[in-house]
Amino acid sequence: MNKQINLLLILILSCSEDAAIIISNTPPNLPSQNYKMNLHSNSGSFLETVTIGWHGTEGEVELDYSGTLINPSGSSHTFSGMNPGEFRDITIQVITNDSIYVDSIQIFTRPVYPVYNFRYEVEIVMRGNGVWDEGEDFTDANADGEWNEGEEFDDIENQEKYHRVLNWSSTSEPDSTFSNYTIYRADYENVDILINPEYCGCEIATLTKSETSFTDSMVTEKPGEFEYFYQIRVNSESGGRNSYIYNYTDFASPQKISLFDENVSKNNSDFIQVTWNAVSISSYLYQYEIWRISDDNADDFRRMAIIVDPDQETFMDRNVGNGTSYNYSVAVVDINGNKVFSDYVTGWSIP
Numbered sequence: 001m002n003k004q005i006n007l008l009l010i011l012i013l014s015c016s017e018d019a020a021i022i023i024s025n026t027p028p029n030l031p032s033q034n035y036k037m038n039l040h041s042n043s044g045s046f047l048e049t050v051t052i053g054w055h056g057t058e059g060e061v062e063l064d065y066s067g068t069l070i071n072p073s074g075s076s077h078t079f080s081g082m083n084p085g086e087f088r089d090i091t092i093q094v095i096t097n098d099s100i101y102v103d104s105i106q107i108f109t110r111p112v113y114p115v116y117n118f119r120y121e122v123e124i125v126m127r128g129n130g131v132w133d134e135g136e137d138f139t140d141a142n143a144d145g146e147w148n149e150g151e152e153f154d155d156i157e158n159q160e161k162y163h164r165v166l167n168w169s170s171t172s173e174p175d176s177t178f179s180n181y182t183i184y185r186a187d188y189e190n191v192d193i194l195i196n197p198e199y200c201g202c203e204i205a206t207l208t209k210s211e212t213s214f215t216d217s218m219v220t221e222k223p224g225e226f227e228y229f230y231q232i233r234v235n236s237e238s239g240g241r242n243s244y245i246y247n248y249t250d251f252a253s254p255q256k257i258s259l260f261d262e263n264v265s266k267n268n269s270d271f272i273q274v275t276w277n278a279v280s281i282s283s284y285l286y287q288y289e290i291w292r293i294s295d296d297n298a299d300d301f302r303r304m305a306i307i308v309d310p311d312q313e314t315f316m317d318r319n320v321g322n323g324t325s326y327n328y329s330v331a332v333v334d335i336n337g338n339k340v341f342s343d344y345v346t347g348w349s350i351p
Contacts, residue, residue, distance in 0.1 A: 035096065035101055039053070039092065043106075048109060050107040050108065065079075087108040088107050113172040115212075126157040127159055162221070163215050164216040167213045177238070181206065183204050183207065184233065186229050188229070191248055194230075252281070254281060259342040264347030274290060274328050277313065279332060287333050290317075292328055322350065325349075328347060
């Protein structure tokens with residue numbers, strides 16, 4: 001709140017000299033307006049770093065992250081060495097000659113960008129059966145007139161085999177951070193190993209970023225589309241992100257988030273905070289999504305954040321200004337890509 005002082009100016013006119021003398025009650029040192037931190041950050045822009053900024057001050061600034069105190073210089077500080085998709089709550093204190101100002105901000109890095117539109121289809125091809133059959137030509141190496149084990153032969157294509165042809169849209173991960181794609185495969189009975197595929201020992205291929213298709217011709221005997229399941233992992237210099245598991249639906253999806261009036265704040269300046277209870281069983285959770293829509297503009301509908309940590313239960317929206325209202329929903333996305341929105345709840349920031 002700005003403090004204002006009305007100035008009283010008295011004009012005294014001299015009749016003889018017809019001149020004006022100005023007498024003012026202005027004090028020699030006007031108090032400055034209340035300091036406002038104006039906290040902001042570039043959260044969600046980078047994989048490993050977030051920079052916090054605040055209004056410049058000659059006072060002492062102290063940042064507190066989980067009990068670790070930082071005294072930055074200037075009016076910004078960069079947190080580095082973070083993990084992709086990591087959230088941190090930071091408390092900031094400014095100490096001036098006569099006041100102490102305290103505020104907080106939530107910062108987060110973006111997750112690795114996964115591939116999109118991943119899908120596959122079963123392709124029937126005619127191939128031989130891998131063994132010599134009567135009537136097939138062969139090389140009679142020992143000239144005994146009979147085919148013997150180890151002798152080359154022409155395997156007539158008379159058997160239906162089944163290839164899996166995988167296709168996807170490339171990741172948006174920049175070339176500077178992209179490492180490779182890894183493709184994993186699991187059969188129907190063991191599909192859950194794809195939830196954490198980097199530990200499953202089921203890798204079948206490693207590809208470059210320019211490759212957006214792959215034909216699996218290593219398991220050709222089973223015809224059904226649901227006999228095998230696949231997943232593509234985007235690996236970066238600091239982490240990775242898995243795709244959805246295409247066509248996998250034989251599991252219990254995480255329950256819809258219950259969002260109530262008390263879960264969306266209405267008493268904060270410069271930000272609106274959304275809280276929720278984490279899903280009780282997170283095995284099949286792919287991510288949370290925070291969605292926001294404006295009260296007076298239905299076109300102003302956007303996803304504010306992607307949260308990959310199943311235990312995260314808070315999101316602070318600092319892109320609201322003062323005296324505004326927005327409606328929020330927390331969506332749950334499962335490992336098949338199915339998305340369920342919570343009810344929308346209105347919150348606002350005070351003027």
